[in-house]
Amino acid sequence: MxxxxxxxxREFNPEVIYYCGKDSRIIDFIKKSEGWKDVIxxxxxxxxxxxxxLTCRASVNAGYFIKWLFSSIYEEELFSSTKLLYxxxxxxxxxxxxxxxxxxxAEIVYxxxxxxxxxxxxxxxxTPMNIVSTLEGQRTGIMTVGNHYLPPNLWxxxxxxxxxxxxxxxxxxxxxxxxDSSLLFTGADMDNLAIVKxxxxxxxxxxxxxxxxxxxxxxxxxxVGRFYEPGTINIxxxxxxxxxxxxxTRAIITATEAKxxxxxxxxxxxxxxxxxxxxxxxxxxxxxxxxxxGYQIDNSGGHTKMGELIGNxxxxxxxxxxxxxxxxxxxxDVFQRLLERGISLYDVVFSAxxxxxxxxxxLLAKLEALLLxxxxxxxxxxxxxxxxxxxxxxxxxxxxxxxxxxxxIKGKQAQVIPIVEKSKWPVPIKIAFDALIGGxxxx
Numbered sequence: 464m465x466x467x468x469x470x471x472x473r474e475f476n477p478e479v480i481y482y483c484g485k486d487s488r489i490i491d492f493i494k495k496s497e498g499w500k501d502v503i504x505x506x507x508x509x510x511x512x513x514x515x516x517l518t519c520r521a522s523v524n525a526g527y528f529i530k531w532l533f534s535s536i537y538e539e540e541l542f543s544s545t546k547l548l549y550x551x552x553x554x555x556x557x558x559x560x561x562x563x564x565x566x567x568x569a570e571i572v573y574x575x576x577x578x579x580x581x582x583x584x585x586x587x588x589x590t591p592m593n594i595v596s597t598l599e600g601q602r603t604g605i606m607t608v609g610n611h612y613l614p615p616n617l618w619x620x621x622x623x624x625x626x627x628x629x630x631x632x633x634x635x636x637x638x639x640x641x642x643d644s645s646l647l648f649t650g651a652d653m654d655n656l657a658i659v660k661x662x663x664x665x666x667x668x669x670x671x672x673x674x675x676x677x678x679x680x681x682x683x684x685x686x687v688g689r690f691y692e693p694g695t696i697n698i699x700x701x702x703x704x705x706x707x708x709x710x711x712t713r714a715i716i717t718a719t720e721a722k723x724x725x726x727x728x729x730x731x732x733x734x735x736x737x738x739x740x741x742x743x744x745x746x747x748x749x750x751x752x753x754x755x756x757g758y759q760i761d762n763s764g765g766h767t768k769m770g771e772l773i774g775n776x777x778x779x780x781x782x783x784x785x786x787x788x789x790x791x792x793x794x795x796d797v798f799q800r801l802l803e804r805g806i807s808l809y810d811v812v813f814s815a816x817x818x819x820x821x822x823x824x825x826l827l828a829k830l831e832a833l834l835l836x837x838x839x840x841x842x843x844x845x846x847x848x849x850x851x852x853x854x855x856x857x858x859x860x861x862x863x864x865x866x867x868x869x870x871x872i873k874g875k876q877a878q879v880i881p882i883v884e885k886s887k888w889p890v891p892i893k894i895a896f897d898a899l900i901g902g903x904x905x906x
Contacts, residue, residue: 469498479536480504483515511535514734530615542577542620549575551636559658561669563703565589565756571653574636576613577620582653583611583637583646584671586699593754595711596645607644608751610673610697611637612653647697647749651675655787659780661772665758668769670718670776671699674784676731676745676791695745696722696784698777701753704760704769711752714763717770718750721777729782729791730800730847738804739889741851797840798831800847804892808834811896815882821904829903833872842868843895850889861891865898872902 467475482490490510493499504510511532518528534541553574561569567587574581591604611633613621621629630648634641651673659670674696698718706714723743733740763769785791801808812827833839842864849861862879870877882904883896 472499473501476502478503478507479509479511481511481513481518481532483513483518487512509536526615528615531618534616535619538619538623541616548578551575551577553637559584559656561586561658561701563669563701563755565592566701571656572637576633576636577617579614579616581611581613581617581633581636583609583633584653584656584673584699585609585637585639586671586701590756591643593708593711594645595708595715595752596647596749597715597751598647598749599645601708602645604643605645607639608646608699608753609644610647610649610653610656610671610699612649612651612673614652615650618650645751647699647751649673649675649695649697651695651697651784651788655784657780657783657787659776659783661776661779663768663772665703666768666772667703668772668776669701670773670780671701672777672780672784673697673788674781675788676726676742676785696748696781698722698748698750698780699753700750700773700777702755702760702769702772704757705755706752706763706769707759707761710760710763710769711754713770714752714773715750717763717765717773718752718777719744719748720765721774722748722781724774725778725781725785729785729793730803731785731791732803738806738887738892739850797834797843797847800844804847806892811883811885812900814884815896815900816884817882817900817904826900826903830899833899833903839868839899843899846891846895849891858891862894865894869898869902869905872899873905877901877905 480490480493494505494510500506513528513531540546551574553572555573557571557573559569559571565588567589569584569586572583572585574583585607586609587607588605591606592608593601593603594605594608595601613629624632626648630646631641633646633648634644639646653673655673657670657672657674659672661668661670676695700714700718726742726744731742732738733742760769763773765771765774782793798808808827808830812823812830817823817826834843845861845864849857852858865879866877869879879894879898880901881893881897882900883893885893
């Protein structure tokens with residue numbers, strides 16, 4: 464972080480300003496304050512907000528951010544219909560196996576849209592189908608369902624013209640009729656599509672899932688809804704049976720429960736409250752359930768075989784899709800889990816209440832070395848898991864374990880003393896760091 468005064472700010476005269484997060488107080492100050500607002504970026508309205516996951520962390524997401532920022536700055540030049548380099552439309556197709564008797568074809572199509580490659584899963588039926596879509600409601604006479612991916616370069620364009628405008632444009636590019644087609648929309652790459660089949664005797668269920676959880680995972684009932692965007696975890700459910708309207712709508716609950724179970728087993732964090740809340744979904748998830756043909760099924764709840772197959776298929780497909788899109792697996796290390804909660808070991812050490820003679824760089828290295836050992840990594844992982852719990856009895860038991868840990872590191876009987884100054888952190892995480900750092904200092 465570099466401090467600048469008003470004179471330096473005006474001399475620098477930024478042409479573009481971008482920021483992340485929900486706190487825009489600094490931006491509001493710049494836009495309203497004399498001297499600060501007299502720069503090109505403010506005068507021309509070139510101020511952009513992006514998810515912190517893209518702007519502030521060195522990762523594979525840096526490429527997404529650069530593309531999104533570039534397309535935001537040069538929107539007029541990139542998206543003008545008179546300046547396109549390529550003819551818009553489908554240029555390549557890749558078939559996928561979906562052996563259901565009522566499916567005419569299933570493929571991923573690649574198309575040029577505003578000179579960029581968009582991708583769509585398209586499933587065409589032999590006869591019109593009834594569907595239930597959480598994006599569009601109940602629909603009849605549907606010949607095509609699918610899931611459409613917009614690359615980061617096109618996100619600013621889609622935001623500018625809105626869901627209806629971008630949807631109309633996509634249907635035109637894909638040569639689909641909105642009257643008999645139903646699509647979901649996502650920022651997750653269609654090449655990371657997960658397809659899972661589950662069967663019992665003559666009954667089969669297919670779950671086709673794309674999933675991304677890096678930028679807008681939320682915990683329903685805790686996090687605040689601020690935005691509307693196309694879906695992030697999108698699910699298409701198809702069976703070799705004929706689902707009644709009751710079974711189709713009940714399948715949405717079963718699939719949602721399975722999706723949430725997958726997110727919790729992966730310990731996906733809320734993007735708004737990552738240190739204290741697991742995500743139950745993203746803020747933009749959607750599901751399509753296709754009626755199908757064959758033997759009629761009237762219930763898809765958790766006690767039914769159809770519900771069991773739907774739950775298992777969706778669970779496995781969500782796990783696979785998140786691994787493909789975000790590289791997140793169940794057995795990732797403690798360092799990754801800390802980062803997902805926004806916890807930096809550097810920040811923990813350098814903001815801690817420590818004796819003046821403590822070398823913080825050496826302390827940081829020793830803390831990292833401790834967390835490489837399975838017994839201490841397991842201790843910290845337990846603290847992270849307990850931070851999700853409301854059970855105070857478990858937390859009291861954890862305090863006794865922490866005293867054993869600090870005594871073990873010190874080599875003598877000791878108590879845990881407050882060291883970490885993070886008032887808003889869950890108690891188990893503070894206790895864990897107090898124990899590890901306290902043991903290192905004394906030792």
